[in-house]
Amino acid sequence: MPEGQRRTFMGYRRPDGKVGTRNYVAIISSVNCSASTVRAIQQRFGPEVMRAYPNVDGVIGLTHKSGCGMRTGSAAVEQLQRVLSGWRCILILGAYLLVGLGCESNQLQDMIQAMQLDGAQQWKQPYFLTLQENHGVAHTVAEGARIVGELLPQVNDVQREEVPISELKLALQCGGSDGWSGITSNPGLGFCVDELVRQGGTAVFERDP
Incomplete structure (x- = not known):
């Protein structure tokens, strides 16, 4: 973007x-x-x-x-x-x-x-x-x-100011998979990350071994 x-x-x-x-x-x-x-x-x-x-x-x-x-x-x-x-x-x-x-x-x-x-x-x-x-x-x-x-x-003394979303760094951690993860949370977070990266932001993934 x-x-x-x-x-x-x-x-x-x-x-x-x-x-x-x-x-x-x-x-x-x-x-x-x-x-x-x-x-x-x-x-x-x-x-x-x-x-x-x-x-x-x-x-x-x-x-x-x-x-x-x-x-x-x-x-x-x-x-x-x-x-x-x-x-x-x-x-x-x-x-x-x-x-x-x-x-x-x-x-x-x-x-x-x-x-x-x-x-x-x-x-x-x-x-x-x-x-x-x-x-x-x-x-x-x-x-x-x-x-x-x-x-x-x-x-x-520090006040909020308008900054681009590209400044955001989003960390994600697996919360434990269940029967709904692939239907609800994973696609939702995937869409969020795609949009964040499209805006120039950063995402960090952690996965269970």
Whole structure:
């Protein structure tokens, strides 16, 4: 499709030129031990608080069940660090805060250095804290809420703008085939992908082995 005829959508243009469809602040746990703390920080930012930030879609917590009891420097730790560093790259995130326990195998400062999260070319700089350095859950939740509160005005400064659909990148994952997949979902998604690619966009497929 010629550029002048491409359809558009209202997206958030990021400093690196890429575009997100949403605008969130994320709280990411480095270890399963800090997951409940991440949720507690997230709960501080309900609808009443977020009304003051109309350009922010919300504060979300991203947790997992790993990060502790792993051999330091192992392939498993490296894989986890790659996944977590990939989370912070998601274009719907305008800023993020990492929350750890303090004694986990996946040490925050080691991950930041290994994954180069604080490089000069990174427009999203890592904010991080641990429960042990902040003397427990209550103080960590209070400090985490303070940091997120300071990030919200910055993320709110970004406003939606009209951008071409060619900026979209759509990821698809097999949800488990059943008797209706070939009749309903697969053709529907196939039509959607064909139209997206026709408009200059990108689609990424994952399939079960």
